[in-house]
Amino acid sequence: MRVASPEGYRLEPGLAALDTADPREAAKGADALYTDVWVSMGDEAEAARRREDLAPYQVNAELLAVAADRAIVLHCLPAHPGEEVTEELLYGERSAVWDQAENRLHGQKALLERLLE
Secondary structure, three states, X not given: OEEEOOOOOOOOOOOOOEEEOOHHHHHOOOOEXXXXXXXXXXXXXXXXXXXXXXXXXXXXXXXHHHOOOOOEEEEOOOOOEOOOEOHHXXXXXXXXXXXXXXXXXXXXXXXXXXXXX
16 A cells, blocks of 8 residues: 655554655555545544645545546545545546445445444
8 A cells, every 4th residue: 555645644653554745655566545535524623724735635636636547436425526536537537436335335234234233
């Protein structure tokens, strides 16, 4: 797993095979580009700073172009099209976001069923 993030958002050392500040380096030849929402509930006070810090890490056509030809786009939802991922990719033919969400739904239903036994 290769991760790209700016200073202040980095993972603990050793959690990724490559931990870089360069999104193009992380995306080069990748089979999947995965992003998450930049401003979650409770982070509203930091929204402007987060958007500015993370803007160079947007999953967009330019970043997808350095990934593998078969690369897919993933997002755990909810998404803010135009922020962490462009609308073009979120809803495009290389998006697996909706299949990913459906698969999570089945996993969560199974967990709920198990907890209610």
